[in-house]
Amino acid sequence: MSTATAGAPGRNAEDPSPPSRPGPLGRLGHWTAGHFKQVLLGWLVVVAVLGAFAPQVTSVLSGAGWQSNGSESVKVRELAEKHFGGNASSAIQVVVSSRSHQASDPAVRHVIAEVTEELEADGRIGEVVPPQAGATISRDGRTAIVLGGAAANTDDMVRAAEDLKEPLRKLSTDDVTVRATGASVMWSDFNTANLEAMIRAEILSWPVTLAVLVVAFGSLVAAGLPLLLTMAGLAASVGSLVLISHVTPISIWAMDFALMFALALGIDYALFLVIRYRAALARSGYRQRAVVETMDTAGKAVLLSGLTVLVSLSAVMLVPAPAVRTMAVGIMLSVAFVLAATLTLLPAVLGKLGPNVNKWALPRTRTDRTDSPRFAAWGERLWRQPLRYGVLALAVLIALAVPVLGLKTAMPSIKVVPEDDSSRQGYALVQEHFGEGAPGMLQIAAPDAQVAATVEVLTSAEGIEGVMPARQAADGTGWSLIQATPSVDPSDPALTDTVRTLRADLPADALVGGAAVENLDLKEALDDKAPLVIGVILVLGFVLLLIALQAPLVAALGVITNLLATAAAFGVGRLIFQDGHLSNLLGFEPQGFLDGWGPVFFFAMIFAIAMDYTVFLLSSAKEHYERTGDPRKAVVGALAQSGRVVFAAAAVMVAVFFTFALADPLPPKEMGIVLGVAVLLDAFLIRLVLLPVLLRLTGRAAWWSPAWLRRVLPEVRFSHD
Incomplete structure (x- = not known):
């Protein structure tokens, strides 16, 4: 049976007096807990207003944006759109190929006429160029290309491709094959396949997520709280993306990443706050007082964690690629809304629920304390034998990181599109009849x-x-x-x-x-900006940890260990996706490289997640050190208090990310495996082994700060008096 609030005096009573000396977040928690109806109504209005736009998301978000703004290749495309009838890289190429007849045969000419009519009926298509001998008619005369010029921007051309590719395919006969291809059709097929794969993966991950939530929270009521945050944050962020898309194009991938991060961070933040609230409620018996203590301690860590995630992702905005930028925007919006819900809606709900947060608890679930005896025992073992475990964890991480030195990147090839899609089949026909390089004109x-x-x-x-x-x-x-x-x-x-x-x-x-050159220019821009983006992320991450922890050495240790986990994840990515290890098991054909946006975008995502766990662990350690001044109690106490949160949150994230490994398209598979490995390594080898060992070896020096720095930094304390 649950021992949630056994013996807690007055557990259903109102707090007779406000808590003394609460901090800003404590005061916010005190107000939200006392104004449940107003907070709930405010969030219902936000979700209703923004959520009303959410159903439009798949139709208004864009499918292109994979370009380097200002590059030479983009200038060529713009010139072709304006002055050459839309004969640009975004034009739609329709391949008409006969098994037995020449393009001049009446039956084939009839199909070409139908293709032309279909293209001309779409207002987004500019000049329609018929097949030209010596240029767009093959040497054997049986394959011809009809060009539908681009009379719209790249995003609208992807939508045009989405609308036209199936009607054009239906013009095929027993003897004549009709397939639309070209960059716009490829991006249409690419986005459709990836969107479907990501939705399937998310659906598959839900049963595992729910099971882990129930086990981690110990009660069905508490397990539902992350879903509350996720739904509120997701509805608001997706609705915001729709509104922003009316001002500037937003990649449809932004929605997928918004969903992923809303779920992941909603679980992380709810775990941290609910566990702390339960223990505070059991001690004081008063709901509002428990909320104040929770917000002054765990709430502060959640706020700093959310800020580090936002800062890490904001560095991606330095990349001049609209698709990459808007994916970062989607994640940042979801983080901002989930963070806002965590700091306002969750404490209001906790204050309303009181002891009912433990309702329908699992048998033998202890909900009256934050400390885990198992993780406390693990912390004691690490303190006694730091080198034994630390060296082993470091050796594994370095061994996995070494392959990153040979990592190659490139923009995705046609292999990322399913074999039965129009763009890939048309690509194969062009290559077969016009030459190996013809698709990359x-x-x-x-x-x-x-x-x-x-x-x-x-x-x-x-x-x-x-x-x-x-x-x-x-x-x-x-x-x-x-x-x-x-x-x-x-x-x-x-x-x-x-x-x-x-x-x-x-x-x-x-x-x-040309389309192929646009990919090359985008990769060059990504490669050029990668050092700057990574450097900015590292510096800003260090500054935020320094402000939060007030100690330069421990802040540096947090950043360095994050970097090690990231390098190890990319090392595994190179072994799998570049070298092809496990490709048969995972069901994909290796391209010989990692997709070009990986180093920048995956790095920002991995670092953001790693900082999330870093803040949780180190804020707990700082809280114990502030109370006791004992490095040993700081390490053991941090693991006892935060180890279970890190373990459970990481288990959910790994389950979510690894379900993407089941996707057929390669990009979601890459993302799922690289991010899943990163979380696995970061949570279980770094946060629960290597970082505590480093705190053990550095002792009091980890928490030392020069007097001049203490005068400069704002005072941040995690202990609750």
Whole structure:
């Protein structure tokens, strides 16, 4: 039976006097606990107003944005959209291929006419270019390409591809195959496959999540509290994304990551506060007083944790890629709303529930204390034998981190799209009938005066298989567009060398673009910004930990161990996705690299999650050190108080992330495994082993701070007087 509040005096009574000297969060908790109806009504209004927009999310969020703003390739695309009938990288290519007839055959011509009619009926399609001999009709004459120019921005062209690809596919006959392909169709297929895979993975993770929640909280009522925070935060954040999308395009991936982080952080924060509230309620017997103590201690840690997550993700905004930025925006919105709900709605609900928070408790569940005897015993063992466990954990982490030195990244190849999707089948037809490099056609924009010199360089360049005649802009703007076929597949690293050579050798005003080059430019921007983003995250993370913990050494230890867990996760990512280990078991074909956005975006996500656990553990350690001045009690007390929270929260996150490993598309699989491994290593090897060992070895020095620094920093205390 539950021993939740056995013997607690006056557990249903109102607190006769307000707690003495509460901090700002304690005062907030005292107010919310005493104004349950107002807080609940306020959140109902927020959720109702913003949540009303949430159902529109899949239709209004964008599917493109995978570009480097201001890059040379984007400039070429914009020129092609304005001056060349939309013959840009975002144009839709429709492949019409006959098994036995020439493109000039009446039956094939009839299908081409139907394709043309379908394209012309869509207002987002600009100039429709029929098949041209020597250019878009294959050498055997049986395959032709109809080009639907882009008359809309890249996001709308992805939506156009979504609307057109199936009607175009239905124009196929027994002899003629019709498939839409090109960058816009590829992104449509890519987003659809990944969205479906992520939704399936999230559905699969729910039973495991619910089971872990019930075990971790020990009662059904308490286990429902994270879901309350998740639903409130998610409805508000998704509705906000819809509203923001009317101002600037937002990637549909932002919604997926918002859901993931809303669930993960809702569980983390609720665990930390509920466990602390139960113990405080059992001691005092008064609801509001228990809420005040909880908010002054665990609430402060949650606030700092949320700020570190937001700061880590804000650094991603330095990357000039709209899709990457808006994914970070989606996560930040979910974190902000879940954090707000945790600091206002949760204490109000806890104050209302009182001892009922322990209702329907599991047998033999102790809900009257925060300390776990098992984790306390583990802390004592680490204190007695720090090197035995610390060296082993460090050796495992270093061994897993070493492979990161050989990590390669690139933008995803066509392999990330399912084999039966239109873009991949059309890609294969183009490659089969027009050449290996034909799907990655280069577009070179040059002033009319430099066309001859540009063509001369292209025809003699290594890595270029064919050059089409230059096309002058019909509006007399003085630009010409030249298309060149590379000799290698668009995902072949050799294409990078070809593009780099062309940019060095072509006339000064000539610009090299095309869908494949946009990917290369995006990867270069990601690589260029990665050191800056990582550096900013590390510095800001250290500053926040320094403010929270008031001690430079322990703040540095927190950041360094986070970095070690991140390196180990990427090392595992390299072994699996680049080298192909476990590829048969996981059911994917390795690309020979990790997707290009991984180092920046995954690093920010991993570091944000790691900081979450770091703040929980070290804030508990600081609280015990403030009370006792004893490093041993700080380490053992932190593990006893926070070890169960870290363990349970990590178990939920690992379960959620690893379900993405079951997805068919490669990007969700990469994300799930890299993030899942990161959480696994960070929670179980670093927070529960290596960091406590480092606190043991550094002793009082870990908590020392020079007098000048104490004068500069704002005073932050975690102990509750």
